[in-house]
Amino acid sequence: MNRLSAACLSVLCIVALSFPASASAGMIDFAGFAHGQIMNTQYVAPFGVTVSALNEGGGPDLPIVFDSTFMGSTTDGDLLAPWDAGNLAPNSYRGNLLILAENDIDANNDSIIDDPDDEGSRNAGSLYFDFANEISEVSFDLFDIESVGAEPGSIKFYKNGGVVGTVTFNDLITNNGNGFYDGSITFGNNSANRIQAIQAGDFNVSGFERVEFVLGGSGAVSNVQFESAIPEPATIALMLMGIGGGVARARRRRS
Ligand SMILES: [Ca+2]
Ligand SMILES: [Ca+2]
Ligand SMILES: [Ca+2]
Numbered sequence: 001m002n003r004l005s006a007a008c009l010s011v012l013c014i015v016a017l018s019f020p021a022s023a024s025a026g027m028i029d030f031a032g033f034a035h036g037q038i039m040n041t042q043y044v045a046p047f048g049v050t051v052s053a054l055n056e057g058g059g060p061d062l063p064i065v066f067d068s069t070f071m072g073s074t075t076d077g078d079l080l081a082p083w084d085a086g087n088l089a090p091n092s093y094r095g096n097l098l099i100l101a102e103n104d105i106d107a108n109n110d111s112i113i114d115d116p117d118d119e120g121s122r123n124a125g126s127l128y129f130d131f132a133n134e135i136s137e138v139s140f141d142l143f144d145i146e147s148v149g150a151e152p153g154s155i156k157f158y159k160n161g162g163v164v165g166t167v168t169f170n171d172l173i174t175n176n177g178n179g180f181y182d183g184s185i186t187f188g189n190n191s192a193n194r195i196q197a198i199q200a201g202d203f204n205v206s207g208f209e210r211v212e213f214v215l216g217g218s219g220a221v222s223n224v225q226f227e228s229a230i231p232e233p234a235t236i237a238l239m240l241m242g243i244g245g246g247v248a249r250a251r252r253r254r255s
């Protein structure tokens with residue numbers, strides 16, 4: 001084997017190793033974090049995921065944990081189980097939720113917000129999940145969306161810095177052929193709903209790098225479950241053929 005062929009073969013090996021045989025998956029459930037914990041980079045190490053928030057209601061841009069099983073005094077009973085409405089009602093254990101903080105009071109300076117309360121302004125703002133590696137689909141829980149009239153919201157999907165798809169809360173409950181309707185979803189005060197997977201293919205893209213939850217009012221998100229995007233087998237095959245073709249051409253030139 002000449003040196004050029006050997007070099008090309010090693011490139012083939014590197015390319016092959018760069019693509020895992022199966023997609024990797026992850027679940028972000030905020031388990032193990034304190035009621036009032038500020039979230040940001042805690043999921044970078046396991047999943048390459050960064051959490052952030054933008055508050056439109058005048059409050060802090062802080063995504064914080066709310067324990068839906070909290071037994072102490074809370075300003076916000078709307079986010080406590082058991083649930084009054086939704087496809088997870090009444091007694092599904094959902095653990096910790098992520099809310100957009102209405103206040104950042106930390107009187108005892110332990111870096112834990114003392115009385116976690118979700119932003120009640122309308123509009124409230126956005127919770128963001130940024131993925132270092134593109135994802136191909138995501139499913140999640142939504143809490144305390146009163147109604148699409150009182151608290152209209154949406155989920156926005158980004159690729160290459162731009163929005164490539166939007167699913168409104170209304171799309172989830174309206175059977176008009178939009179593709180995202182789920183008849184099991186019921187919004188209401190203290191509601192808890194599991195939203196089935198929304199896929200990159202739904203918007204004819206290969207993956208998402210950011211998911212934004214736009215909250216029209218008070219609410220929470222949790223149990224964000226995702227699959228990592230991998231290149232289509234056809235794309236890999238084309239790349240390999242391209243490299244193989246290069247080897248063949250090089251051989252022809254040398255002979
Ligand atoms: Ca504190
Ligand atoms: Ca609240
Ligand atoms: Ca409520």
Ligand SMILES: [Ca+2]
Pocket residue numbers: 143144145146151217218219
């Ligand atoms: Ca609400």
